[in-house]
Amino acid sequence: DERYCAPRHSINLAKQSATEAIEQASIGSRGSFPGPLFVAxxxxxxxxxxxxxxxxxxxxxxLRGYERxxxxxxxxxxxxxxxxxxxxxxxxxxxxxxxxxxxxxSLTTACASGATSVQLGAExxxxxxxxxxxxxxxxxxxCEEMVVRFNLLSALSTQNDDPQGASKPFSKSRDxxxxxxxxxxLVLESYEAARARGAKIxxxxxxxxxxxxxxxRTRSKPDGSAIIDCITRAMADAGxxxxxxxxxxxxxxxxxxxxxxxxxxxxxxxxxxLANTPISSNKSMIGHTLSAAGAIEAAISLLTIHAGVLPPTxxxxxxxxxxxxxxxxxxxxxxxxxxxxxNSFGFGGQNVCLIxxxxxx
Numbered sequence: 001d002e003r004y005c006a007p008r009h010s011i012n013l014a015k016q017s018a019t020e021a022i023e024q025a026s027i028g029s030r031g032s033f034p035g036p037l038f039v040a041x042x043x044x045x046x047x048x049x050x051x052x053x054x055x056x057x058x059x060x061x062x063l064r065g066y067e068r069x070x071x072x073x074x075x076x077x078x079x080x081x082x083x084x085x086x087x088x089x090x091x092x093x094x095x096x097x098x099x100x101x102x103x104x105x106s107l108t109t110a111c112a113s114g115a116t117s118v119q120l121g122a123e124x125x126x127x128x129x130x131x132x133x134x135x136x137x138x139x140x141x142x143c144e145e146m147v148v149r150f151n152l153l154s155a156l157s158t159q160n161d162d163p164q165g166a167s168k169p170f171s172k173s174r175d176x177x178x179x180x181x182x183x184x185x186l187v188l189e190s191y192e193a194a195r196a197r198g199a200k201i202x203x204x205x206x207x208x209x210x211x212x213x214x215x216x217r218t219r220s221k222p223d224g225s226a227i228i229d230c231i232t233r234a235m236a237d238a239g240x241x242x243x244x245x246x247x248x249x250x251x252x253x254x255x256x257x258x259x260x261x262x263x264x265x266x267x268x269x270x271x272x273x274l275a276n277t278p279i280s281s282n283k284s285m286i287g288h289t290l291s292a293a294g295a296i297e298a299a300i301s302l303l304t305i306h307a308g309v310l311p312p313t314x315x316x317x318x319x320x321x322x323x324x325x326x327x328x329x330x331x332x333x334x335x336x337x338x339x340x341x342x343n344s345f346g347f348g349g350q351n352v353c354l355i356x357x358x359x360x361x
Contacts, residue, residue, distance in 0.1 A: 009140025013183035021185035035132035037100035040113035110346025115294025137295025138183035169252035169281035180287030207238025213349035227265035234353035242273035252281025294344035
């Protein structure tokens with residue numbers, strides 16, 4: 001059913017989160033948002049269901065495999081698939097729905113995509129191009145093919161006997177992540193404009209750092225240099241030192257490789273201050289939402305500041321002895337937080353670090 005294919009599902013998730021964000025921000029209206037749109041979503045491609053529909057066409061019935069698929073696609077009217085599965089289709093649909101300004105931007109930086117959308121929005125405001133930006137991360141991609149692909153990459157947990165406990169970032173027995181779907185929308189606005197209209201400010205984007213290492217399609221560079229540089233650039237952009245970071249919202253996917261590299265990079269970038277900085281992974285509770293993860297975790301970071309409650313890393317019953325961090329195990333922790341670092345590290349060495357803080361007194 002095309003109503004439930006990946007682009008449609010991603011669009012519907014984004015519509016829901018954007019509607020809530022715009023209403024909460026009390027800015028513009030659903031059909032007239034006063035700024036540009038930055039949308040993080042997965043690369044667009046037809047699902048198996050749509051390919052099998054094309055394959056069943058009788059034009060190429062004497063052929064098999066890819067040749068039949070190509071002949072059937074050329075012979076039939078599948079323009080609806082062309083419109084739906086263009087990479088920009090999600091952003092175009094959302095721009096029409098919310099009345100954003102200018103050409104909408106579609107982006108994908110793998111699992112850092114959601115954080116990249118926030119970074120681009122903040123940079124557009126800094127450059128004086130706009131006073132507001134709508135930044136969305138959305139991903140409704142779970143299907144049989146996606147599960148097979150990530151499983152072939154050895155990225156998924158195989159601990160199926162206890163699905164609730166399968167996502168266990170920073171634990172000794174971690175073996176992969178649990179796929180999830182979701183969306184989050186952040187309304188960014190220049191501080192002066194937000195203050196002038198009396199907006200309720202949940203937090204401030206203080207800094208962003210980005211660095212790609214192009215070492216491997218899935219693995220991080222062994223020396224962690226790109227991740228380290230990404231984190232240090234974010235702190236420099238925010239004008240902060242490691243001692244200024246109160247809490248870290250980890251990328252924390254629960255794969256052996258990622259969790260180890262994140263710890264090593266944080267150790268290098270924060271030095272002795274890491275031991276005094278609590279850290280947790282939201283993915284232990286909600287799974288890995290892939291292209292949406294950075295935006296969802298940015299929203300959670302702002303709520304952490306606003307509520308003064310550190311979310312836990314659940315399923316952390318035996319922490320990896322080689323990862324020496326305060327991972328806020330199993331139970332949330334009440335603690336005043338002024339500044340949060342949120343990490344997003346994607347396949348292909350695409351790394352983004354965001355730093356948020358409370359509104360200045």
